[in-house]
Amino acid sequence: MEVLRPTxxxxxxxxxxxxxxxxxxxxxxxxxxxxxxxxVDYMDEPCDSVLLEQTDRGYRCALAVPSALYK
Known part of the structure; x- marks a missing residue:
């Protein structure tokens, strides 16, 4: 293959x-x-604080995210 003339x-x-x-x-x-x-200690991950709901359109999860992490 030629670098300057690729296929x-x-x-x-x-x-x-x-x-x-x-x-x-x-x-x-x-x-x-x-x-x-x-x-292994996984105590820093709060698994129970996230609420996962099943709706008629699928699943829904709502999280609180600091505004510095999104635009």
């Missing part, structure tokens, strides 16, 4: 570049163990 694809009147993706395969690598061992 062009025409889809519905729009021209797209086809970028070459080079995938690397790593052999003989050990898998990392991401299991959790021991007791």
């Amino acid at each position: 062009l694809i025409n889809i519905d009147g729009r021209i797209y570049r086809k970028n070459h993706v080079k995938e690397q395969v790593y052999l003989n690598e050990e898998e990392e163990d991401f299991t959790c061992s021991g007791v």
